[in-house]
Amino acid sequence: MWVVVLATIIVVGAGIYFLWWPEYVEFEKNNQILENKGKEIQNKKNYLAEIEASINILSDYEAELLSISSAxxxxxxxxxxxxxxxxxxxxxxxxxxxxxxxxxxxxxxxxxxxxxxxxxxxxxxxxxxxxxxxxxxxxxxxxxxxxxxxxxxxxxxxxxxxxxxxxxxxxxxxxxxxxxxxxxxxxxxxxxxxx
The missing domain is CATH 3.30.70.60 (Ribosomal protein S6/Translation elongation factor EF1B)
Structure with a gap:
């Protein structure tokens, strides 16, 4: 009886190691890629927000910029x-x-x-x-x-x-x-x- 239990544990352990572990590693790798892409998107959003803020600041000086441009x-x-x-x-x-x-x-x-x-x-x-x-x-x-x-x-x-x-x-x-x-x-x- 203990041989059957031991064989079942070995088969389940081997199944987990050979079938589930590669999927888990792939899942973690894709999760890390997704997290990096999320940070990249957030950085781009922050950059665009800075550009928009700069445009808003420059729009306050539109008359001065136009006079420089015409000069x-x-x-x-x-x-x-x-x-x-x-x-x-x-x-x-x-x-x-x-x-x-x-x-x-x-x-x-x-x-x-x-x-x-x-x-x-x-x-x-x-x-x-x-x-x-x-x-x-x-x-x-x-x-x-x-x-x-x-x-x-x-x-x-x-x-x-x-x-x-x-x-x-x-x-x-x-x-x-x-x-x-x-x-x-x-x-x-x-x-x-x-x-």
Whole structure:
């Protein structure tokens, strides 16, 4: 009788060891994987919550960020926007835009060595020939410098008047942000129709 009991214990023990134990080990392994995935998901949720909090903080400064962006925009189709800006500002102040040409873009690197995204400040030099009165030029310069866009006049020359109309040659320098690895196309001067 004790042989039957011993044989039953051995068969049950062997069955548990060979059948149930591998399943138990697999269950524990999958449980550990599930726990790690849960921690990973929680970390991602925390990260997204931090990003959302940062966005909410930045949204409080939306007006300031917009003024910075308009003062020194990210380089896109800057020649076209500059052409439109100069043409609109000159016509609003009584000047006639006769010529506008762009020079090659110059760069200044900014950013720390540790930041992942490097930016350069692109100087976009261009020149314009305007026709009009001295008072119109004065109003144009005031409008230019009261605008939030970072632009400066680097030189100004004018010719003698013909019936109180001067011809003004101005050289400008506009500033833009550009990613360090972004390729900038050579500026193309817009064509101004002959009058």
């Amino acid at each position: 020194m925009p990210i380089y896109d189709v800057s020649e076209v926007t500059l052409f439109n800006f100069v043409q609109k500002t000159s016509s609003e102040n009584g000047l006639l835009l006769q010529n506008l040409s762009f020079s090659p873009t110059e760069y200044t690197k900014i950013g720390s060595k540790t930041s992942a995204l490097k930016w350069k400040i692109a100087d976009l030099p261009f020149s314009a020939t305007l026709a009009g009165s001295y008072e119109s030029l004065k109003n144009f310069i005031l409008a230019l410098y009261s605008n939030s866009r970072m632009m400066e006049i680097t030189s100004l020359s004018f010719s003698s008047p013909e019936s109180n109309i001067y011809s003004f040659d101005l050289d400008f320098n506009a500033k833009y942000y550009i990613e360090d690895n972004q390729q900038v196309k050579k500026p193309v001067s817009p064509v101004i129709p002959e009058l």
